[in-house]
Amino acid sequence: MKKERVSPWNPSRRATERVKNPLPAPTTCNCCGKDTVELQHHDQLYGRSYGNWPYVYRCTSCHAYVGLHPFTSIPLGTLADQATREARKRCKPPFEDLHRSGRMSRNEAYAKLAAKLQIPVAECHFGWFDAAMCERARQAAIELGGT
Numbered sequence: 001m002k003k004e005r006v007s008p009w010n011p012s013r014r015a016t017e018r019v020k021n022p023l024p025a026p027t028t029c030n031c032c033g034k035d036t037v038e039l040q041h042h043d044q045l046y047g048r049s050y051g052n053w054p055y056v057y058r059c060t061s062c063h064a065y066v067g068l069h070p071f072t073s074i075p076l077g078t079l080a081d082q083a084t085r086e087a088r089k090r091c092k093p094p095f096e097d098l099h100r101s102g103r104m105s106r107n108e109a110y111a112k113l114a115a116k117l118q119i120p121v122a123e124c125h126f127g128w129f130d131a132a133m134c135e136r137a138r139q140a141a142i143e144l145g146g147t
């Protein structure tokens with residue numbers, strides 16, 4: 001039997017098992033509420049591919065989208081409009097600094113951030129946050145010493 005190429009329609013089992021707290025593949029858009037979410041290749045979104053896992057879940061109504069964990073069909077978070085995507089990017093560096101600086105492990109950093117935000121650590125992912133929560137997380141990470 002010919003080995004099928006790995007794709008979100010034929011994901012890597014090992015990569016899938018490694019993802020903690022996987023979200024289900026979205027069908028309903030969390031931005032506009034319509035059932036118009038499709039799994040698309042980057043070619044359909046950007047006209048070219050970026051990285052080695054060029055796929056997104058994208059709402060064909062409001063055009064919110066989110067990437068996938070590499071070699072899986074698992075979304076990185078909730079679908080995001082442009083403002084949310086920008087907030088996620090802008091607000092993450094102070095948090096990344098907490099563990100990249102070696103002051104604490106990545107798990108410790110998530111535990112402290114979750115405690116500050118008063119949310120379960122399993123729900124503490126920038127990819128799951130809306131723009132307002134991203135801003136709260138940025139402030140919290142700065143208070144924890146991140147820059």
Ligand SMILES: [Zn+2]
Nearest residue numbers: 029032059062
């Ligand atoms: Zn939508």
